[in-house]
Amino acid sequence: MLKRVYDWCIAAAEKPYALWILAAMAFAESSFFPVPPDVMLAPMSLARPKRAWVFASVCTVASVVGGLLGYAIGALLYDSVGHWLIQFYHLGDKVEAFREGYARWGSLVILLKGLTPIPYKLVTITSGFAGYNIWLFVLLSAITRGCRFYLEAVVLHRYGDWIRERVERHLALWVILFLIVLVLGFVIAIKFV
Structure with a gap:
């Protein structure tokens, strides 16, 4: 099964709709979907290393736009359901402390967590x-997501053939390592965020 999924991702790089699939995945991951776009970005870049830059650009733009949907979810849920829950549990003073802390350290949070496996x-x-601040959020998102996806593009462009040979030889091992990193990101997010 893993081989079929991998082969489908490799073959998708050649299709005219490849960029749309990649964009949809990056968009969804930034707002509600649990699987990162690297699942498509890496195999597509391995299949076509010279297009790794294009793939990274699509991921960056779609991720930032998807981040705006995530931002809207956070803002709108607070105004509707979130505010009621805060009052119900008498946590109004803690919310303002959280907002003050985020106003102070939010830039660092956005920059660092955008590079990590934390969703x-x-x-x-x-x-x-x-x-x-939404405009600062967009700028920082573009920086951090761009760094992550372009770093991946640099590595896959430069060492793509070498990496592809090893991935295909030990596909199950690489998928297991990827899943461990993904689960670790969720665990870190739940425990420490």
Whole structure:
């Protein structure tokens, strides 16, 4: 099964709709979907290393736009359901302390967590909830997501053939390592965020 999925991703790089699939995945991951776009970005870049830059650009733009949806979810849920829950549990004073802390450290949070395996949707939704400056949020999201996806593009462009040979030889091992990193990101997010 893993081989079929991998082969489908490799073959998708040649299709005219490849960029749309990649964009949809990056968009969804920044707002509500649990699987990162690297699942498509890496195999597509391995299949066509010279287009790794294009793939990274699509991921960056779609991720930032998807981040705006995540931001809206955080902002709108607070105004509707979130505010009622805060009052119900008598946590009004803690929300303002959280917002003050996020106003002070939000830039660092966005920049660092955008590079990690911690799900980026947590950053986007939290930014909206905290009322973080939307224009600064967009700028920082473009920087951090661009760094992540372009770093991946540099590595896959330069060492793509070498990496592809090893991935295909030990596909199950690489998928297991990827899943461990993904689960670790969720665990870190739940325990420490």
